[in-house]
Amino acid sequence: MSKAQIKVYAINRTLGSGTYGTADFFKRESNGSLTPIGLSSVKAGVNYDMTRIRLDAGNMADSNYSAIERTKTTGHEFGHALGLGHFEEGLRPHQYAHWMRSGQKSLAYPTSEDAAHLAYKY
Numbered sequence: 001m002s003k004a005q006i007k008v009y010a011i012n013r014t015l016g017s018g019t020y021g022t023a024d025f026f027k028r029e030s031n032g033s034l035t036p037i038g039l040s041s042v043k044a045g046v047n048y049d050m051t052r053i054r055l056d057a058g059n060m061a062d063s064n065y066s067a068i069e070r071t072k073t074t075g076h077e078f079g080h081a082l083g084l085g086h087f088e089e090g091l092r093p094h095q096y097a098h099w100m101r102s103g104q105k106s107l108a109y110p111t112s113e114d115a116a117h118l119a120y121k122y
């Protein structure tokens with residue numbers, strides 16, 4: 001069984017202006033300490049043991065995020081924790097409605113496009 005973890009934090013105006021959520025990746029060393037892994041390494045297939053999700057409630061409030069936009073942003077960051085990217089670049093860029101698109105989007109539920117991304121990856 002995997003011991004991979006997702007840790008989620010609600011923060012208040014900690015991320016840069018215009019950033020509402022982040023997902024950062026870490027490898028657990030044999031002594032238990034955590035080493036950050038860059039996104040490019042994650043994209044290249046390097047395994048990670050922990051994802052830290054930070055959701056910036058203050059920045060969302062400053063941009064008048066609706067409840068649906070907050071839900072979408074939260075789901076978006078969990079998508080990153082599962083190893084999904086934005087699908088806005090690379091071999092098959094597209095702009096269909098899905099939670100992994102960046103930005104302030106009013107999308108209450110993940111779409112069949114999100115399901116296709118997960119099915120493709122796993």
Ligand SMILES: [Zn+2]
Nearest residue numbers: 076080086102
């Ligand atoms: Zn993102």
